[in-house]
Amino acid sequence: MARPEGSRGGVSQTLIGVFILLILAGITATILHRQLVYVSPRYAQTEVGKSSGTGNAPTANCNSPIAAKPRQAESSPAAPLLFMPPGMAEMTPPESFGPDGLSDKIDGRAELYLSAGFVAMRCQRFADAQDGNQWMETFVYDMGTPDNAYSVFSQQRRPDVKDSDVAAKAYMTQNSLHLAHGRYYVEIVQAAPTPRMAEAAVAFARKFVAGITGGGKKLAELELFPPDNLRAGSISRATEDQFGIEGLDNVYTAIYVVDGKTVTAFLSRRKSSQEADSLAKAYADFFLPFGAKVINTDSPVGGAKTLEIDGVFKCVFTRGSLLAGVHEAPDAASARAVAEKMGRKLTETGD
Amino acid sequence: MNGDKRTGSLSRRDFLAGAAAAAACAGAYLLRDTVGPKGPGQQGSAGLPDFSVPATAGRMSIVTGADRAKTVRRAIEAVGGIAAFVKPLDRVLLKVNAAFATPAALSATTHPQLVAELAGLCRSAGASVLVSDNPINDPASCFTLSGIDSAARSAGAKVLLPSDDQFHPITVPGAKLLRNWPVLQGALARINKVIGIAPLKHHQHAGASMTLKNWYGLLGGRRNTLHQDINTTIAELAMMVHPTLVILDATTAMMRNGPTGGSLDDLAPTHTMIVGTDPVAVDAFGSTLLGRRPGDLPYLAMAEAAGCGTTNYESLKPVRAEAS
Numbered sequence A: 001m002a003r004p005e006g007s008r009g010g011v012s013q014t015l016i017g018v019f020i021l022l023i024l025a026g027i028t029a030t031i032l033h034r035q036l037v038y039v040s041p042r043y044a045q046t047e048v049g050k051s052s053g054t055g056n057a058p059t060a061n062c063n064s065p066i067a068a069k070p071r072q073a074e075s076s077p078a079a080p081l082l083f084m085p086p087g088m089a090e091m092t093p094p095e096s097f098g099p100d101g102l103s104d105k106i107d108g109r110a111e112l113y114l115s116a117g118f119v120a121m122r123c124q125r126f127a128d129a130q131d132g133n134q135w136m137e138t139f140v141y142d143m144g145t146p147d148n149a150y151s152v153f154s155q156q157r158r159p160d161v162k163d164s165d166v167a168a169k170a171y172m173t174q175n176s177l178h179l180a181h182g183r184y185y186v187e188i189v190q191a192a193p194t195p196r197m198a199e200a201a202v203a204f205a206r207k208f209v210a211g212i213t214g215g216g217k218k219l220a221e222l223e224l225f226p227p228d229n230l231r232a233g234s235i236s237r238a239t240e241d242q243f244g245i246e247g248l249d250n251v252y253t254a255i256y257v258v259d260g261k262t263v264t265a266f267l268s269r270r271k272s273s274q275e276a277d278s279l280a281k282a283y284a285d286f287f288l289p290f291g292a293k294v295i296n297t298d299s300p301v302g303g304a305k306t307l308e309i310d311g312v313f314k315c316v317f318t319r320g321s322l323l324a325g326v327h328e329a330p331d332a333a334s335a336r337a338v339a340e341k342m343g344r345k346l347t348e349t350g351d
Numbered sequence B: 001m002n003g004d005k006r007t008g009s010l011s012r013r014d015f016l017a018g019a020a021a022a023a024a025c026a027g028a029y030l031l032r033d034t035v036g037p038k039g040p041g042q043q044g045s046a047g048l049p050d051f052s053v054p055a056t057a058g059r060m061s062i063v064t065g066a067d068r069a070k071t072v073r074r075a076i077e078a079v080g081g082i083a084a085f086v087k088p089l090d091r092v093l094l095k096v097n098a099a100f101a102t103p104a105a106l107s108a109t110t111h112p113q114l115v116a117e118l119a120g121l122c123r124s125a126g127a128s129v130l131v132s133d134n135p136i137n138d139p140a141s142c143f144t145l146s147g148i149d150s151a152a153r154s155a156g157a158k159v160l161l162p163s164d165d166q167f168h169p170i171t172v173p174g175a176k177l178l179r180n181w182p183v184l185q186g187a188l189a190r191i192n193k194v195i196g197i198a199p200l201k202h203h204q205h206a207g208a209s210m211t212l213k214n215w216y217g218l219l220g221g222r223r224n225t226l227h228q229d230i231n232t233t234i235a236e237l238a239m240m241v242h243p244t245l246v247i248l249d250a251t252t253a254m255m256r257n258g259p260t261g262g263s264l265d266d267l268a269p270t271h272t273m274i275v276g277t278d279p280v281a282v283d284a285f286g287s288t289l290l291g292r293r294p295g296d297l298p299y300l301a302m303a304e305a306a307g308c309g310t311t312n313y314e315s316l317k318p319v320r321a322e323a324s
Helices: A011-036 A103-114 A146-155 A195-211 A220-224 A273-290 A332-349 B002-008 B012-030 B068-078 B112-124 B139-145 B148-154 B211-218 B223-240 B279-289 B298-305
Strands: A088-090 A095-097 A120-128 A135-142 A169-172 A176-181 A184-190 A236-238 A251-258 A261-269 A305-309 A312-319 A322-329 B060-064 B091-096 B128-132 B158-160 B167-170 B181-184 B193-203 B207-209 B245-254 B272-276 B319-322
Touching: A011 B012, A095 A103, A103 A120, A103 A146, A103 B223, A120 A195, A135 A195, A146 A176, A146 A184, A146 A236, A169 A195, A176 A195, A184 A195, A220 A261, A220 A332, A251 A332, A261 A332, A273 A305, A273 A312, A273 A322, A305 A332, A312 A332, A322 A332, B060 B068, B060 B279, B068 B112, B068 B245, B068 B272, B068 B319, B091 B112, B091 B211, B112 B128, B112 B148, B112 B193, B112 B245, B128 B148, B139 B148, B148 B158, B181 B211, B193 B211, B193 B279, B207 B211, B207 B279, B211 B223, B211 B245, B211 B279, B211 B298, B223 B298, B245 B279, B272 B279, B279 B298
Parallel strands: B060 B319, B091 B128, B091 B193, B128 B158, B193 B245
Antiparallel strands: A088 A120, A095 A120, A120 A135, A135 A184, A169 A176, A176 A184, A236 A251, A251 A261, A261 A322, A305 A312, A312 A322, B060 B272, B167 B181, B193 B207, B245 B272
């Protein structure tokens, strides 16, 4: 049917049309503005945990410096909230970081974790429910494997600290508690060292250890170092290019004190005996261009090669797929003593 | 009825006029000034202005003592007094390190006592003071838990927490990495003096975090990608900021596990305050307190090569004093 000449829509249609056009103009302006204005990366933290359920934990007393907002609880089995001790309350909401965002939380320290197989980190602050000025921050790093967790635990171990009995691998400082349990590395940092917070840190750690099943399994390499003269807490694991030698990863080092002299021993499990032999050769060859000399003496261990460079003695040998030796000793006698002990231990264990 | 419809309808001319008005509104919104007037000498995207005071070039002091308030006062006095750097009606930015939401006792951030002391000194010289940083963690938590917020406000300074609209890209002349990179220019608007205040810390990746690394807190964007070439980044930060004065607080030094630390066992009482107008020289001396040599930190040599200062801090004949 033909439309009459001069026919127009109604007033309401016209107003709706104008209204829609204005909305579209507004949307366009908003989109353009969003694209032009820089968005800070701190809003782009990698969320690694999915929330589920409803959190009903108490929040810190109102005298807390900053207060947690109501939120949903995390479903991760390693979420710090799961291990909050009695008498404590959430002070801040939980945070979670993946490999892309870890440095947004710990800046330059992220490199250490990333090079050791870091998977995810969850952290949260808890305060005394009655005194919000007493608080602690808890960090749970998922390192993927117990080996990796031990790496970051051992490489950051503070000197002259006492072991804690909360876990097989744990120690306390004046204001913090550190432990490696299963695939996790945990740090509990008190804002100020008080008996109340120290007690809360231990309670958190015990709940964590009880809550993570299978975490108490021993690392085989730790048992391969002979215990005599071994400095307590000195076994450390490096994940890459140890001693500056390319490809020499997964290396455990330990400090021995022989007649007052400090000797550094090392151990690395390789994929095959061929690879171990190849790396033993690479180890010795690495130092030759720097002036190292091969010492022609009775070998402390069958097949061992002993080197001397600038008054520092080194020894390297293999047992099956294990590469072992002494990296630093002040004289040939102490290098030999430690190498012999290691050789015997590896032979006894049949590894 | 037809006549009524014509009366309420919109002519093509009216529609175009309405659309033009809407477009004008949208255009005005897009072109609005979110920063405000620029400070003296600000050059927009071609780098930051020079905040240094030429007459004070090459001044440096090293003061030992355990009391921050005393050592920093003595150290500033030794380089000419605050009046040599800050004049009445100046607008001073105290660029602190508020990177982490940790208590002052852990020495991962600028100590609040130092913030209060500096703010008080600048205000006594007749200046207004702004305190700011773009922290690694949530800004409000960082400024609150570090104690910097309350210290600054109690000393009469204003605190600026970063927000998205305060970041605008700049290109540092001669830089490879800091090109068209978002910088916290909102904190520098109307500012004509900049004083950097940094704690002395070990840094897992860079070796040490001191006054040059402190400028990292002016950057936005995906700045963690800059860690892939941390030495070039810090050297370019030295090229980006020409401060009025820098203060390196080594009253307590973080000797290991930096830059976050976490344990009091990571700290050592080095009891030294270093003040100077040459950040490279100040940091070169600071490295020695961490048991390193300036040559161990490649970014110092790179900054020196770029003309930002000297690693031979002794050549500046620093004033040495004790404040007990």
